[in-house]
Amino acid sequence: MISPLFSHLLIPFIIAMFLAITMGGSGTGPSFSAAYGANIIRKSLIPGLFGIMVFLGAIIAGKGTATTMGKDLLSPEMMTLPIVSIILFSVAISLLIANLFGVPQSTSQATVLSVVAPAIYFNSLNTDKLLLEIIPAWFILPIISFFIALFLGKYIYRPMRRRGLTMSRAQNENMKPIWNALILIMSLYVAFSIGANNVANAAGPIASMTANELNISIDKNFTLIMIISTLIVAPSFGIGSSIFGHKILQNTGKEIVLFGKFEAVIIAFVSASLLLLASIIKGIPSSLVQVNVAAILGIGVAKLGSKNIFKKTQVKRFFLMWIIAPVIAFTLSLLFIYLADKLGYL
Numbered sequence: 001m002i003s004p005l006f007s008h009l010l011i012p013f014i015i016a017m018f019l020a021i022t023m024g025g026s027g028t029g030p031s032f033s034a035a036y037g038a039n040i041i042r043k044s045l046i047p048g049l050f051g052i053m054v055f056l057g058a059i060i061a062g063k064g065t066a067t068t069m070g071k072d073l074l075s076p077e078m079m080t081l082p083i084v085s086i087i088l089f090s091v092a093i094s095l096l097i098a099n100l101f102g103v104p105q106s107t108s109q110a111t112v113l114s115v116v117a118p119a120i121y122f123n124s125l126n127t128d129k130l131l132l133e134i135i136p137a138w139f140i141l142p143i144i145s146f147f148i149a150l151f152l153g154k155y156i157y158r159p160m161r162r163r164g165l166t167m168s169r170a171q172n173e174n175m176k177p178i179w180n181a182l183i184l185i186m187s188l189y190v191a192f193s194i195g196a197n198n199v200a201n202a203a204g205p206i207a208s209m210t211a212n213e214l215n216i217s218i219d220k221n222f223t224l225i226m227i228i229s230t231l232i233v234a235p236s237f238g239i240g241s242s243i244f245g246h247k248i249l250q251n252t253g254k255e256i257v258l259f260g261k262f263e264a265v266i267i268a269f270v271s272a273s274l275l276l277l278a279s280i281i282k283g284i285p286s287s288l289v290q291v292n293v294a295a296i297l298g299i300g301v302a303k304l305g306s307k308n309i310f311k312k313t314q315v316k317r318f319f320l321m322w323i324i325a326p327v328i329a330f331t332l333s334l335l336f337i338y339l340a341d342k343l344g345y346l
Helices: 004-037 043-061 063-072 081-100 107-121 127-162 169-198 200-214 218-233 235-255 261-282 288-304 306-310 313-342
Strands: none
Touching (some): 004 081, 004 107, 004 200, 004 235, 004 261, 004 288, 043 261, 063 127, 063 200, 107 127, 107 169, 107 313, 127 261, 127 288, 169 200, 169 261, 218 235
């Protein structure tokens, strides 16, 4: 027989798993678009590898971001079952819309704004954390990613290629297994970074809510509950990758710019490293999608020039959806919080 407490918590956990599925679809592009775009890995292998590395990243390096999402923006005492359910549902709907359009979306930005909505409504927002750390990082990290990739592509790769220092055609066949292995490692590294940052979007609020429902100390038990929440949420990323990943891989890996193996390594390493640093050092929920696409654009500008790359239709669609989806999450969250409050459910 199912206990009342278990059935009480079942709904938000189901919503969290649904959110993780949508995040898995969105995160597939930035993790494996480099390898897929360079024709190194089959699509059928991606969901399983992606899910495993996301899980490891969440368990090993996800505590800082989970703490931010579960405790630092909105008072943890406010993370009740109705509020957490509304937060996660609002994010899931906004990301589902982005996935249906085949546009990789920032799960972190959508989740942060969905948490910010009830925090503003109840006048309990940690403005210092939001305005001085999180939002500046959203702008700074993609810019850094773009210019690092542009620099490496323009001032290191291109001169090496002109001088014949990269790989000749004959050498390319001999070096192919090494390059393939290196790019696959980089793709796994990106997926690990997604786990360190994005799993917390669902696991952080769920951890605080569970502590409240069990009436135990959040400070003393947050890590344990976060790990338990991660064990439930993280595997759903692989499911989302298998459902939504193909269209997003096609958009990010094939339709922005065709790149080779050297560029693929740059894209994966730059984007994953920046996100992992943000996760570990400050626990900032950041957009790997935007950092990754910024690196792709940096390489694209180095190869094709700014006019050619920024005229591409997919780039314009990405920028538009990056604005729309977080706004949808914030609006839905605020609307549902208002309605729930007025109807006496909070």
